[in-house]
Amino acid sequence: MxxxxxxxxxxxxxxxxxxxxxxxxxxxxxxxxxxxxxxxxxxxxxxxxxxxxxxxxxxxxxxxxxxxxxxxxxxxxxxxxxxxxxxxxxxxxxxxxxxxxxxxxxxxxxxxxxxxxxxxxxxxxxxxxxxxxxxxxxxxxxxxxxxxxxxxxxxxxxxxxxxxxxxxxxxxxxxxxxxxxxxxxxxxxxxxxxxxxxxxxxxxxxxxxxxxxxxxxxxxxxxxxxxxxxxPDVVTRLPRLETDTRLISIGIARPLDDAYRSAHADLIAHLCELTGLDLLDAYQLVSQDGMARIGNMVDAQYTITADLDKRLLKGVQAYRGAHERLSLVGGLW
Amino acid sequence: MxxxxxxxxxxxxxxxxxxxxxxxxxxxxxxxxxxxxxxxxxxxxxxxxxxxxxxxxxxxxxxxxxxxxxxxxxxxxxxxxxxxxxxxxxxxxxxxxxxxxxxxxxxxxxxxxxxxxxxxxxxxxxxxxxxxxxxxxxxxxxxxxxxxxxxxxxxxxxxxxxxxxxxxxxxxxxxxxxxxxxxxxxxxxxxxxxxxxxxxxxxxxxxxxxxxxxxxxxxxxxxxxxxxxxxPDVVTRLPRLETDTRLISIGIARPLDDAYRSAHADLIAHLCELTGLDLLDAYQLVSQDGMARIGNMVDAQYTITADLDKRLLKGVQAYRGAHERLSLVGGLW
Amino acid sequence: MxxxxxxxxxxxxxxxxxxxxxxxxxxxxxxxxxxxxxxxxxxxxxxxxxxxxxxxxxxxxxxxxxxxxxxxxxxxxxxxxxxxxxxxxxxxxxxxxxxxxxxxxxxxxxxxxxxxxxxxxxxxxxxxxxxxxxxxxxxxxxxxxxxxxxxxxxxxxxxxxxxxxxxxxxxxxxxxxxxxxxxxxxxxxxxxxxxxxxxxxxxxxxxxxxxxxxxxxxxxxxxxxxxxxxxPDVVTRLPRLETDTRLISIGIARPLDDAYRSAHADLIAHLCELTGLDLLDAYQLVSQDGMARIGNMVDAQYTITADLDKRLLKGVQAYRGAHERLSLVGGLW
Amino acid sequence: MxxxxxxxxxxxxxxxxxxxxxxxxxxxxxxxxxxxxxxxxxxxxxxxxxxxxxxxxxxxxxxxxxxxxxxxxxxxxxxxxxxxxxxxxxxxxxxxxxxxxxxxxxxxxxxxxxxxxxxxxxxxxxxxxxxxxxxxxxxxxxxxxxxxxxxxxxxxxxxxxxxxxxxxxxxxxxxxxxxxxxxxxxxxxxxxxxxxxxxxxxxxxxxxxxxxxxxxxxxxxxxxxxxxxxxPDVVTRLPRLETDTRLISIGIARPLDDAYRSAHADLIAHLCELTGLDLLDAYQLVSQDGMARIGNMVDAQYTITADLDKRLLKGVQAYRGAHERLSLVGGLW
Missing domain, CATH: 2.60.120.580 (Acetamidase/Formamidase-like domains)
Structure with missing residues (x-):
């Protein structure tokens, strides 16, 4: 390289x-x-x-x-x-x-x-x-x-x-x-x-x-x-994150309530897409497993991250495996 | 003309x-x-x-x-x-x-x-x-x-x-x-x-x-x-309005609470500047006389107007009389 | 009397x-x-x-x-x-x-x-x-x-x-x-x-x-x-008001956004009940005619009143005409 | 026992x-x-x-x-x-x-x-x-x-x-x-x-x-x-928590913003009281070390916990050591 x-x-x-x-x-x-x-x-x-x-x-x-x-x-x-x-x-x-x-x-x-x-x-x-x-x-x-x-x-x-x-x-x-x-x-x-x-x-x-x-x-x-x-040709409406263990959506809004809501609605939609769970089943699963972390409550818009244990994806990869591929490249550093 | x-x-x-x-x-x-x-x-x-x-x-x-x-x-x-x-x-x-x-x-x-x-x-x-x-x-x-x-x-x-x-x-x-x-x-x-x-x-x-x-x-x-x-050389931080009878500040924020707050804080500052009232006296006067009207609660930022009866200005003109001058021009239409 | x-x-x-x-x-x-x-x-x-x-x-x-x-x-x-x-x-x-x-x-x-x-x-x-x-x-x-x-x-x-x-x-x-x-x-x-x-x-x-x-x-x-x-036997969920000309619902919540929302949802429900308008038609009518006034933004819960011109009720009386009857009694004072 | x-x-x-x-x-x-x-x-x-x-x-x-x-x-x-x-x-x-x-x-x-x-x-x-x-x-x-x-x-x-x-x-x-x-x-x-x-x-x-x-x-x-x-004779304004490792204040309000604010203001006041840090120094320390966790965003009031590593207390005990004493009793169970 x-x-x-x-x-x-x-x-x-x-x-x-x-x-x-x-x-x-x-x-x-x-x-x-x-x-x-x-x-x-x-x-x-x-x-x-x-x-x-x-x-x-x-x-x-x-x-x-x-x-x-x-x-x-x-x-x-x-x-x-x-x-x-x-x-x-x-x-x-x-x-x-x-x-x-x-x-x-x-x-x-x-x-x-x-x-x-x-x-x-x-x-x-x-x-x-x-x-x-x-x-x-x-x-x-x-x-x-x-x-x-x-x-x-x-x-x-x-x-x-x-x-x-x-x-x-x-x-x-x-x-x-x-x-x-x-x-x-x-x-x-x-x-x-x-x-x-x-x-x-x-x-x-x-x-x-x-x-x-x-x-x-x-x-x-x-x-x-x-x-x-x-x-290509994959629309992402709000920034999302992925780590080796967590799948994450970011809500960006004021007040924090709306940052919390939009982060979780996006995470639920993502979970449905990846697992085939229906909307309410995904809502329930995130309700019990989801973590929410307040990024900032000081900027022009506040941020909250909503995230989930990737084991709940049962091996399905988000974004066609981009995180896994990029992690391999990163390993070369 | x-x-x-x-x-x-x-x-x-x-x-x-x-x-x-x-x-x-x-x-x-x-x-x-x-x-x-x-x-x-x-x-x-x-x-x-x-x-x-x-x-x-x-x-x-x-x-x-x-x-x-x-x-x-x-x-x-x-x-x-x-x-x-x-x-x-x-x-x-x-x-x-x-x-x-x-x-x-x-x-x-x-x-x-x-x-x-x-x-x-x-x-x-x-x-x-x-x-x-x-x-x-x-x-x-x-x-x-x-x-x-x-x-x-x-x-x-x-x-x-x-x-x-x-x-x-x-x-x-x-x-x-x-x-x-x-x-x-x-x-x-x-x-x-x-x-x-x-x-x-x-x-x-x-x-x-x-x-x-x-x-x-x-x-x-x-x-x-x-x-x-x-x-020239007059800084306006947030949009303001003026009619023949009312002096108005516009708060632009989410939630409505902050639109209300910023509109009123601006109106109070404007009132102090025009009348020489101290901050608390102006706060008190606006508290009793002020009107607040919700512009929108649907856009990317919400708006509230805070306004005051111009008679309370005791004849002092805002913005060096711009409204009065422009109203005269408008009368030619 | x-x-x-x-x-x-x-x-x-x-x-x-x-x-x-x-x-x-x-x-x-x-x-x-x-x-x-x-x-x-x-x-x-x-x-x-x-x-x-x-x-x-x-x-x-x-x-x-x-x-x-x-x-x-x-x-x-x-x-x-x-x-x-x-x-x-x-x-x-x-x-x-x-x-x-x-x-x-x-x-x-x-x-x-x-x-x-x-x-x-x-x-x-x-x-x-x-x-x-x-x-x-x-x-x-x-x-x-x-x-x-x-x-x-x-x-x-x-x-x-x-x-x-x-x-x-x-x-x-x-x-x-x-x-x-x-x-x-x-x-x-x-x-x-x-x-x-x-x-x-x-x-x-x-x-x-x-x-x-x-x-x-x-x-x-x-x-x-x-x-x-x-x-008797009429449930009122949130306080409402009525004057000779206006029908009014009160939203009680923090932030103001929710006071605005709950006041208007209640007013729309009331309008539907009194006129038979369907939900969206009532939503539209209130959207164009409704007035919202901020009661307080300082108490343990904030209040906003949402109100409508009673002429839009086409003569139908709210609460079985209670306001009209009580106004008559009040006239004796 | x-x-x-x-x-x-x-x-x-x-x-x-x-x-x-x-x-x-x-x-x-x-x-x-x-x-x-x-x-x-x-x-x-x-x-x-x-x-x-x-x-x-x-x-x-x-x-x-x-x-x-x-x-x-x-x-x-x-x-x-x-x-x-x-x-x-x-x-x-x-x-x-x-x-x-x-x-x-x-x-x-x-x-x-x-x-x-x-x-x-x-x-x-x-x-x-x-x-x-x-x-x-x-x-x-x-x-x-x-x-x-x-x-x-x-x-x-x-x-x-x-x-x-x-x-x-x-x-x-x-x-x-x-x-x-x-x-x-x-x-x-x-x-x-x-x-x-x-x-x-x-x-x-x-x-x-x-x-x-x-x-x-x-x-x-x-x-x-x-x-x-x-x-006795110790006033607690809002519920607080303590674990073996964390000192915690609970904010209870809507919207979440205010729950976040009140939890942190209380935690800062507590930190000042226990360590003698001045207000701004405590604000700064909590800003870098503090964790905030959303309890609920569904009840009549929302809750956020703000907490801090107890090592930052340098050995000073909150509430006259109540947690430590009660933990000893708990150990008997």
Whole structure:
């Protein structure tokens, strides 16, 4: 196998939208691609004195590396993107409160009359060997090691029908989904909305809690290794995920109720399609086995993942076995 | 005054996005502009047998006439658009249920396992002279005349930061706001997001109930007369409205709670700015005087208008008197 | 007609729950009843220095006068309560911000990390002859007269199945509905949940804005004149209202979306029952004619009223003509 | 240690409310108590032909065994209830769809115009030795074994201020919380609202998926062994849980957003209290470490649990070590 393409994060390779931008490179299904991503602050937070609202210029947050033209991808297809590897590309990560952003503060939509909470930055030590993310309180001498669990906050393609969305927005095209389930070993299924798909990724997290409570995870630049496959003429309405053990649908909506509903309705439909169970039997099975994890409750749309043990599929493969094939390619890394 | 520009609704003058399209004409502040709009079905529903899901091709619904390049409008300005006149351009209007769309049915986001409700079309007789909209039941011989109250469902400009949105989506750029308060005599304030503003309008309604319950109003092509003004260097975060008697903010969010909150927080901020009341005194005054009207609870974002009696402004004019000036121009029509 | 019963608001005639209390008097259908109610603070706020959180003891807010045993009322019946007259029983009214209560502040459920907004009290001059409610800013010399529009915030009966609810909670039994539509001339329909119905009322407002934004209206003690009728064996699932011109259903839920949905589904069902329209034809008619008004977005459950022009009923009377009969009795006052 | 009290589930020992009922027995802190509970159908579903809406009489669902008078418990105290053991008391469990109940169907509040989904019952084989719950599709020959994970859906005390709530309702008093985290080994902290606390439990589940999607888990009668402690003069605002490894707050609200918010705000406050971290430092730590699990999205209030690794407490014990003490007692079983 040839050396994979490597695309660094530079002003010329990153942008702030899905759609509306020219491809920076072309990739072929089945080949490994190595990208580097900036952190969501574009690398501008370098100390706890760098307040994001000062050093970043809204809405130019959350740069994504790409877009990549995927050979053969056409509207109406599904793009399967396997996350082969995620490695933090820095020894420190950053988190922050950001004025009027987060789940426990008034925001422009959940509007309140309160002044903003204090904007504060936390520096985390990333120890890849130890597998830890080191938290240090700002207001005292409390420290704690949390486990390192790298994930990709943002992955998406150009939206359908000519729409262009900011990279901080999640939607049917993917985008800023912010779910911890997008980790090494996961395959992401996205609806191709434009010729060439125009894939881009960013917003690596060393870890995050469920719901990304304060709006900012442990943000790190990331080395991302991907491998893609085009599944022609298979329509995917909402992003789906697959791991070796779980089949997953993502609901993207506000309030969380609707994210929960749409994730589960999609998972049930998928289960019916794969197993032949009728609608109510699948509803019942998911009701007892299903897990739901809150991705984010802070972005323009919230995300919930609904997932199921793949053993319940009795050996039937989703998306014609794309995850299994891509995992084999990933094994070459 | 010269004869106003007239722009008909034709395949060449309509589109399905805000942003991402070239202007079809240039207009100057202070001049009257006469546009015709298609109905939201693009004129394709012509009998009760024309089911929208069959004759229209999703997402190519809700064509807007435009965009118009507004001379002098730059990002960071506010565009004031005065609705001088709205006249139905047909003698019949159409409404319908649409599969999995509306407030009392499962939808892709408020996902349910129910099959879609029956898709049914209703024809309304529009009698401009009598000022009525004639309802006829499909399932019996019941008829009723409702009052004709023409409004514009969709009005907007190109979004900021290069985003492109479908015309059926409401947002800070305006778009498919679907509030009955956008009627003749109302001035709409929109944030200019791109050079030339790129104004477009569509989706005329002969009338609608609060919330646009079933998702479709009494849809008609409309003759729209507008007049615009650019208010330089005044940032408007969310669309606002003004009539001769009311000052209005529009909240755009899901759930309705957040539309209510953001509309009122904006109205309070505006009231503080215009009267010098402190935040809590303004909160209190709006709490007792404010009216809230649900625009739509069916679109990608819901809308609520919060408004206040302009007498409470004690003679202070919003937006440097733009509404008053534009109303004078409108009087020439 | 005999002099109506008069029941003053005293420690012995008021309480803080619906259900769980013994009746203080018995009333007969068709007779006028005159009650006085305390304001929601139990009369303890007497100057702008009386902060409600200091002078009141939570949850002992919102005293209701009653309960009244209604002769002949049994579970499964509907109680029709006609509001004959509402007259403020004081020359001043009070409003306030209350810590962590209201639509634009973090609350125990919409929990935020912000400290509470300032608690502030406003005194209003009530001028019944002029029909005004006089607002005075606390932070400056701004004053304004708003129109006097007396309404009853709280009216309800004992809940079904032995439940007991605080008087500040709205529910199927009525309670703290906080909609401005409960005014003189309105008939309120409530589901009888216990023998004798056990009717109680309170929380008079000199006026309120839509949604009761800050959580507190212009609170006044009120002279309330009522007249009731029992409609046997007619089940009412949610409170409904009727005026001379409007037929109204009340949705009681969080978020507002569900209050909107349940109000409209009930109104449509009622319209079908009264006119024979089929479900979709009624859905369509309400979609174009219906008005929705936000009662409160601050209580334990939010309320939205959905209503329709009674002319659309083509002369058919709701609840066997109870509103018309009770209006005649009310005319004797 | 003496033999524990045993209380069977009988018509005389069960009821349908929290509050409003006389105690059936007295228990002392520190002693083991063995209760049996009916399933949520009161044992009336005995075959897949027994449709719950026919064999049960709404609202008399979800019987709870109790209430138990806890010696020494007074309003203002916290009751710690340790779940020592949960053992299914039957070899079959039942689940069902129920008309207009569940997350993916229109309900009385999320009201839709759709007819109810089919009411269908599923029988599960409970194999305690194998640790499995056997699912069998109704519409085909598909079967699957899920893991047995017994939990208690309903646990609560009499509400404060004299309120009485149906046992199917969750609230600050506990009640129908429906979270899988209430399992053997968990301590539940409840606010004492009335003298003697008046504890009752019911609604055993052999397992449930996150959110209890269809509204009904795998319902079984349960043998429940408990041990309680009264923590005097410690106010608990919302139910909390503790296991050997996790510290947990429960948010109880609609929509899920508010359940998520209130659970996390409470967890952060608890973390501050136990560790001395300031508010923002605790917010940040929970943002990165916190897990959120959806208990139910089907009941009158939804529940989300927010939890944290107890190692982050650095050895400080919650509630003066109640969990640790009660676990020791539980070890005697």
């Amino acid at each position: 040839p050396e994979p393409i490597f695309i660094d994060a530079t002003p010329g390779t990153v942008g702030y939208t899905f759609g509306g931008r020219d491809p920076i490179a072309t990739i072929r299904p089945g080949e490994l691609v190595h990208l580097r991503t900036f952190d969501c602050f574009g690398g501008k937070v370098t100390s706890v004195s760098d307040l994001p609202s000062k050093v970043c210029q809204f809405p130019y947050l959350n740069p994504v590396t790409g877009p990549l033209w995927v050979e053969g991808a056409r509207p109406g297809d599904t793009l399967a993107v396997h996350v082969v590897d995620l490695a933090p590309a820095a020894e420190v990560g950053w988190s922050a409160t950001f004025p009027h952003f987060g789940a426990l503060t008034g925001t422009p939509t959940t509007a309140m009359l309160h002044p903003a909470l204090e904007e504060r930055v936390w520096q985390y030590a990333i120890d890849v060997d130890a597998g830890t993310v080191g938290y240090t309180a700002r207001g005292g001498d409390y420290t704690a090691d949390l486990s390192l669990e790298p994930m990709l906050g943002t992955i998406g393609v150009a939206p359908a029908a000519g729409e262009v969305r900011l990279s901080i927005v999640p939607g049917p095209h993917g985008g800023n989904l912010d779910t911890p389930l997008i980790a090494a070993g996961t395959t992401v299924y996205l609806p191709v909305g434009a010729e060439g798909a125009l894939l881009a990724v960013g917003d690596g997290h060393a870890r995050q809690g469920d719901g990304e409570l304060c709006g900012v995870a442990v943000e790190v630049p990331m080395d991302v290794v991907l491998c893609v496959e085009v599944i | 010269p004869e106003p520009i007239f722009i008909d609704a034709t395949p060449g003058t309509v589109g399905y996005t805000f942003g991402g399209r070239d202007p079809i004409a240039t207009i100057r502040p202070g001049e009257l502009v006469h546009l015709r709009t298609f109905d939201c079905f693009g004129g394709k529903v012509t009998s009760v047998s024309d089911l929208p899901s069959k004759v229209c091709q999703f997402p190519y619904l809700n064509p807007v006439t435009g965009p118009l390049w507004v001379e002098g409008a730059r990002p960071g300005d506010t565009l004031a658009v005065h609705v001088v006149d709205l006249a139905p351009a047909a003698e019949v209007g159409w409404s319908a249920t649409f599969p999995h769309f509306g407030a009392l049915t499962g939808t892709p986001t408020t996902a349910m396992l129910h099959p879609a409700l029956e898709e049914r079309v209703w024809q309304y007789a529009i009698d401009v002279d009598a000022g009525t909209v004639g309802y006829t039941a499909r399932g019996g011989d019941y008829t009723a005349d409702l009052s004709l109250e023409p409004m514009l469902g969709t009005i907007g400009v190109a979004p900021a930061a290069g985003e492109v949105r479908l015309s059926i989506v409401p947002g800070p750029h305006g778009g498919n706001l679907d509030t009955p308060l956008i009627a003749a005599g109302t001035t709409v304030y929109l944030p200019v997001g791109a050079e030339g503003a790129l104004l477009a309008v569509g989706d005329g309604h002969a009338r609608q109930g609060d919330g646009e319950l079933c998702g479709v109003a009494v849809e008609v092509p409309m003759d729209v007369v507008l007049c615009v003004e650019v208010i | 005999p002099e109506p019963i008069f029941i003053d608001a005293t420690p012995g005639t008021v309480g803080y729950t619906f259900g769980g209390r013994d009746p203080i008097a018995t009333i007969r259908p068709g007779e006028l009843v005159h009650l006085r109610t305390f304001d929601c603070f139990g009369g303890k706020v007497t100057s702008v220095s009386d902060l409600p959180s200091k002078v009141c003891q939570f949850p002992y807010l919102n005293p209701v006068t009653g309960p009244l045993w209604v002769e002949g009322a049994r579970p499964g019946d509907t109680l029709a309560v006609h509001v004959v007259d509402l007259a403020p029983a004081a020359e001043v009214g009070w409003s306030a911000t209350f810590p962590h209560f209201g639509a634009l502040t973090g609350t125990p459920t919409t929990a935020m990390l912000h400290p509470a907004l300032e608690e502030r009290v406003w005194q209003y001059a009530i001028d019944v002859d002029a029909g005004t409610v006089g607002y005075t800013a606390r932070g400056g010399d701004y004053t304004a007269d708003l129109s006097l529009e007396p309404m009853l915030g709280t009216i309800g009966v004992a809940p079904a199945a032995g439940e007991v609810r605080l008087s500040i909670v709205p529910g199927p039994h009525g309670g703290n509905l906080d909609t401005p539509l409960i005014a003189a001339g309105t008939t309120v329909y409530l589901p009888v949940g216990a023998e004798g119905a056990l009717l109680a009322v309170g929380d008079g407002h000199a006026r309120q804005g839509d949604g009761e934004l800050c959580g507190v209206a212009v609170e006044v003690p009120m002279d309330v004149v009522l007249c009731v009728e029992v409609i | 003496p033999e524990p009290i045993f209380i069977d589930a009988t018509p005389g020992t069960v009821g349908y409310t929290f509050g409003g009922r006389d105690p059936i027995a007295t228990i002392r802190p520190g002693e083991l108590v063995h209760l049996r509970t009916f399933d949520c159908f009161g044992g009336k579903v005995t075959s897949v032909s027994d449709l719950p809406s026919k064999v049960c009489q709404f609202p008399y669902l979800n019987p709870v065994t109790g209430p138990l008078w806890v010696e020494g418990a007074r309003p203002g105290d916290t009751l710690a209830v340790h779940v020592v053991d949960l053992a299914p008391a039957a070899e079959v469990g039942w689940s069902a769809t129920f008309p207009h109940f569940g997350a993916l169907t229109g309900t009385p509040t999320t009201a839709m115009l759709h007819p109810a989904l089919e009411e269908r019952v599923w029988q599960y084989a409970i194999d305690v030795d194998a640790g499995t719950v056997g699912y069998t599709a109704r519409g085909g020959d598909y079967t699957a074994d899920l893991s047995l994970e017994p939990m208690l859906g309903t646990i609560g005390v009499a509400p404060a201020a004299g309120e009485v709530r149906l046992s199917i309702v969750p609230g600050p008093h506990g009640g129908n919380l429906d979270t899988p985290l209430i399992a053997a080994g968990t301590t539940v902290y409840l606010p004492v609202g009335a003298e003697g606390a008046l504890l009752a439990v019911g609604d055993g589940h052999a397992r449930q998926g996150d959110g209890e999607l269809c509204g009904v888990a795998v319902e079984v009668p349960m043998d429940v062994v408990l041990c309680v402690e009264v923590i």
